[in-house]
Amino acid sequence: MTLTSPRTTPVAQVPEEGITAAALSELLAAQQRAFLTEGPPSAAVRIDRIDRLTAALLEHADELTAALNADFGNRPEANSLSSDILGAMSDVTDVRENLEAWMADVEIPAAAAKGLPTHIQNRPKGVVGIIGPWNFPVSLVFQPAVEAFAAGNRVMIKFSEVPSRTAEVFARAVATRFPQDEAVVVRGGTETSVAFSELPFDHLFFTGSPGVGRHVAAAAGRNLTPVTLELGGKNPVVVGPDADVQVAAERVSAARMMNGGQLCLCPDYVLVPEDKVEAFVGAFRTAMRGYFPAYRENPDVVTLVDDRNFARVKGLVDDARAKGAEVITMVPEDEQAALPDAATRRMPPTLLLGVTDEMTIAHEEVFGPVISVLPYGTVREAIDYITAKPHPLAAYWYGDDTAEFREFVRRTTSGGVTRNDMALHFGIEGAPFGGVGQSGSGAYHGKAGFDTFSHQRTITQSALPFGVAPSAMPPYTAEKRDQLRGAVAQALTAVRKQLGESD
Structure with a gap:
């Protein structure tokens, strides 16, 4: 099916690329006048x-x-x-x-x-x-x-x-x-x-x-x-102690590759129980090979948008490697030498182990097909790691609705939370979406x-037989002062009672 516009000419002129500040001001003024008129x-x-x-x-x-x-x-x-x-x-x-x-x-x-x-x-x-x-x-x-x-x-x-x-x-x-x-x-x-x-x-x-x-x-x-x-922000994933590692790896790997990883809701790093890291990495690799049995010429791959972003993402990986991280490139063996490819801006799916705070990737949002896997001993350690960083746009948990998950929700602050999947909270009809702190302000x-x-706008009308403003004007009689002091004493008694204190 081909979709084409029924209109052959625009009803309005398209502003030239690189429009001047003066012309922008004129456009705004025209819209303001039209709004006020209407x-x-x-x-x-x-x-x-x-x-x-x-x-x-x-x-x-x-x-x-x-x-x-x-x-x-x-x-x-x-x-x-x-x-x-x-x-x-x-x-x-x-x-x-x-x-x-x-x-x-x-x-x-x-x-x-x-x-x-x-x-x-x-x-x-x-x-x-x-x-x-x-x-x-x-x-x-x-x-x-x-x-x-x-x-x-x-x-x-x-x-x-x-x-x-x-x-x-x-x-x-x-x-x-x-x-x-x-x-x-x-x-x-x-x-x-x-x-x-x-x-x-x-x-x-x-x-x-x-x-x-x-x-x-x-x-x-x-x-x-x-x-x-x-x-945006560095969105964390916690694979809970009770999580199915195979399911978590399959879904996290897919989430990381959405739009070639160029999505503000993509997971940036995964916290995995230390005794399950090897199983997670293996399942991640299997899932990735299923999505992309070939990568270099695959028409289903979303490439990085421009040379600048390609160089930035590659630089994050190179910096991590130079500082001791293990870099696992998840493409077939015969494509390893050809990727990443600057000419086509194809950055291969990449998993990092051994990431430390000295590495730039520990702090900068990736915005590409690269993810870090970090081991944790206890859920408290995982939560402490997340809360020590700026608030992310999204936080993810894999596992059942356990006391540990509820503690994760209670202790962490993020724009939203999804359990057992990626970004579901983004698309719920009637639910607000927005960030907090470094990940944004406000919602839509x-x-x-x-x-x-x-x-x-609040609009109030008065049906009172007196005016509030005149009643607040002098003279301030002794009777009026006693009434006000009595109101303060009454309020103090009430709040002390709520605190469980006696007068």
């Missing part, structure tokens, strides 16, 4: 925008998957269709089915009973800026844009410059369905990204690395722009995204 849009208008964005994506599916393949060097069509094209469709369904309920005012009955009728109004913020990453460049701008539209906003998207062909196709696709004062996609390198992050948006949403996230947050802070950061997906891009 006011908060109806549910029907919001759904229409979501449907048009979805149509733009699906109509250009063939072009987008071809562009993604070209940009990555090799990225199977099935990979791109499942992740970048279809990946957010369940979120679209969730938003469409629940939008009117989310938009409805929320009454506060207790306030009304006191003569102060109050409701909370969900208002759009205005214009939302979205800065996307290169690893899933389409879906990770599409989904926040859907939720920003659901909240009633207009949208400006800064597409990653790394997949440049994909950026051009996506920008053109959006222009077939939207005027620039409603939604627009801009392209360009570092200079454009910096200028974009410095615009005074009503909300800024960023997906990418913690290092770049710091700069985005600083730029947004200068405008007092609220910002949501979806970052469904209702959480609607709330992120909305302002919850």
Whole structure:
């Protein structure tokens, strides 16, 4: 089946790549004027925008998957269709089915009973800026844009410059369905990204690395722009003492190879009971050979996205090897000498043993098909190792729902947790997704995204026979002071009773 757009010409001009800061400001000003003129849009208008964005994506599916393949060097069509094209469709369904309920005012009955009728109004913020990453460049701008539209906003998207062909196709696709004062996609390198992050948006949403996230947050802070950061981190896996090692190895190996390892939810290191490390490594190798019986010419391999990332990942492995790690390359013997291959950016599935804190890979997110396996003696030791590091975006456990698993959940802090699989918490309808600390701030997906891009405004009316402000004005009589002091004493008595203390 070939998917093509029914439109032969865009309804809006596509901004030139490397758009100037002044032109970016003009685009933002046009969207702000349009938002103020329109006011908060109806549910029907919001759904229409979501449907048009979805149509733009699906109509250009063939072009987008071809562009993604070209940009990555090799990225199977099935990979791109499942992740970048279809990946957010369940979120679209969730938003469409629940939008009117989310938009409805929320009454506060207790306030009304006191003569102060109050409701909370969900208002759009205005214009939302979205800065996307290169690893899933389409879906990770599409989904926040859907939720920003659901909240009633207009949208400006800064597409990653790394997949440049994909950026051009996506920008053109959006222009077939939207005027620039409603939604627009801009392209360009570092200079454009910096200028974009410095615009005074009503909300800024960023997906990418913690290092770049710091700069985005600083730029947004200068405008007092609220910002949501979806970052990464070194995601741990704990193979519990009771876990089936074969199952754990099979699933962890697959999880590490998702998108060639270029996924913020991939496991970065695995903590395995010390007496099961050998069995885990053997099962990992068997599973990997099953997925990739050949690697060098295999069309199902996702290559590293560019020379820079290839060199960075290879450098992590070389550094670990030089500092004493055992490097196990899991490809057939006749391919060992030819991999890694810089010309095709094929980095082989690699497992490291003997990783220590002196090695760079112990601290830096890999973003490639490389994983470290670390032995542990007790679950407490494994948990202590994890908690000594910055909070990851995801944490994984293999084994039953035991007291040890519950202690792992209690003691560790992460964006989310999945047991016995990879990233299931990411796709649960109605559940928020986001990081914590170095792995991000804020959340989206469904209702959480609607709330992120909305302002919850409290509106109170007075039905009281007196004014609260005048009652707080002088003169402060002895009777009024005694009433206030009595209230303090009463509150103190109550809290001491809760603490189990006597007066």
